[in-house]
Amino acid sequence: MEKRRGPPPCQSKEGCSNPAKIRKAKDGAQLCGPCFSRNFEDDVHETITNNSLFKRGERVAIGASGGKDSTVLAYVMKTLNDRHDYGLDLQLLSIDEGIKGYRDDSLLAVEKNRVEYGLPLTILSYRDLYGWTMDDIVAKIGKKNNCTFCGVFRRQALDRGAFKIGATKLVTGHNADDMAETVLMNVLRGDIARLERCTNIVTGEEGDLPRAKPLKYCFERDIVMYARTNQLEYFYTECIYAPNAYRGYARKYVRDLEKVHPSAILDLIRSGEKVSVKKEVEMPTLKICERCGYMTSQKMCKACLLIEGLNTGNTDLGVRKTKKSKKVTVEAEGSNKEENGCGSSKGGCGCSAAADETENEETRKRLKDLQF
Ligand SMILES: Nc1ncnc2c1ncn2[C@@H]1O[C@H](COP(=O)(O)OP(=O)(O)OP(=O)(O)O)[C@@H](O)[C@H]1O
Structure with a gap:
């Protein structure tokens, strides 16, 4: 009888002898748990150093929603800051949009991370900033355009929070899948100005608070796997007000595309990176x-x-x-x-x-x- 083959050996460059347990979505490498984690962290470190994302001594606000991306971002940023001595002062920053049964629960996960990672946490709420919670807004306008309100308010709230804690940079957990979806959405909308900007790893440099996306090249499936491998606690429910958002369609399309053509995500990002607006197109001034x-x-x-x-x-x-x-x-x-x-x-x-x-x-x- 033919002997059943076990898992292949870990393909880590370090010559590890463990059996492989994880196939990395980004490049298909078959790795054991510890080598997968190290490989993921090395990828993020490379993104940070290649793009000179931070300056030594900077206070960096980490946009922490309690979801998988920002939980992994906080953990990896702390790990790399310690390992490579970036000299960053990392702080967690959360925005409470006022969505009962969603954000209040996810903030509990952030609170746990605050304790576990030993990072200070600041929480700002829509109620205090704007006088309206998302629950109030949806009660008033329904579920149709509520994402517009939430997106605009959150963007500003994160900036205000970062200024409040004296941060000079804000990092968010946007990942490669998010980027690919955004490229697609901007193409579908014919929004060339946004299309040019949306793949930038740092945005807002023209204002006072640049925003960076250290997970820009990390695939969502690898982020989930990293969180599991490192037993990170995060909140994993979709926003109760977002199921009809336009992004949902782009997400499904990108996922289907990735199944038949795994490089589709990186290809979409690279396409976005290549777009540049003609010099004579007037860009808005701040x-x-x-x-x-x-x-x-x-x-x-x-x-x-x-x-x-x-x-x-x-x-x-x-x-x-x-x-x-x-x-x-x-x-x-x-x-x-x-x-x-x-x-x-x-x-x-x-x-x-x-x-x-x-x-x-x-x-x-x-x-x-x-x-x-
Ligand atoms: N309420 C919030 N408070 C602080 N940061 C937030 C909040 N919501 C979103 N962010 C930041 O913006 C990033 C992208 O947010 P998005 O709403 O797309 O959520 P996501 O892709 O599900 O990310 P996550 O898994 O971290 O929730 C998050 O990773 C996080 O860094």
């Missing part, structure tokens, strides 16, 4: 939001526009380009909105927003207090 002081290419930042819409009942504001949203942007150019109450074209107009006047005032105060 200004300061007249209302909250955050950077923006308009007179008023997108978050303030969205808050304005929520507080005035004009929930299309900042979501779709309606005549009204244009009007508010133009208004912001011509007048001081702080004095205008509801922010409509008529100050003290008695429209439905008048009832929200106190709420508006509170939101503004909060935003002012949070300017750094």
Whole structure:
């Protein structure tokens, strides 16, 4: 009878004699658990050094959501900082979007990581920053455009949190699969400016707080395997408000593509990296939001526009380009909105927003207090 063959030997370059247990999704290498972990960490170290992501002595905020990517990011950043003596001051930064049964649970995972990794943790909430939780927003506008609100608010909240703790860089757990999906989405939307930027490993260098993505070349399946191999605790439920997001379709397509053509993910990223906008195409210049002081290419930042819409009942504001949203942007150019109450074209107009006047005032105060 033919003898059943066992697992092949580990293909690690270090000449390990263990049996292979894991096939690395990125390059198909068959490795044992410890060699897979080391190989994964070496990949991230190479990405960090090849792209000179950090300067010695920098305080780096790690965007920690409690999910697999940022949990692995925090663990690997700490491991590499210790192993290679990067000299970084690492801190965890979490944003509580106010989604019951999702973010409150995932923040428990971050809290555990804080204790286990010995990294300080700061949590900022949408409620404190904007006066609205995502639960409130979905109750008001439904599930259709809620991801727009969440994405804009989170981006700004992470920046504000990083400034608050004195970080000079923010790192997020965006991985190779995320990047490939984003390339695809920007192609489908014909958004060439975003297509050019979306594969950059560091973004926001024109502002005060650059963001880096050390896991840019790590495949999602390898991240999950790394988390399992190192018994990392993370929260693994999808956001309860995101199932219909456009990204879901791109994700499924990229996954199907990867099954028949494993290099598809890296190919998509490389395609994105090769795109460059012609010099004569005018790119937006950065200004300061007249209302909250955050950077923006308009007179008023997108978050303030969205808050304005929520507080005035004009929930299309900042979501779709309606005549009204244009009007508010133009208004912001011509007048001081702080004095205008509801922010409509008529100050003290008695429209439905008048009832929200106190709420508006509170939101503004909060935003002012949070300017750094
Ligand atoms: N609430 C949050 N607080 C802090 N950082 C966040 C938060 N949400 C997202 N991020 C950061 O942005 C990255 C990408 O977020 P995304 O929403 O795409 O989640 P994801 O791909 O599921 O990542 P994760 O597995 O880390 O949740 C995360 O890895 C994390 O670094």
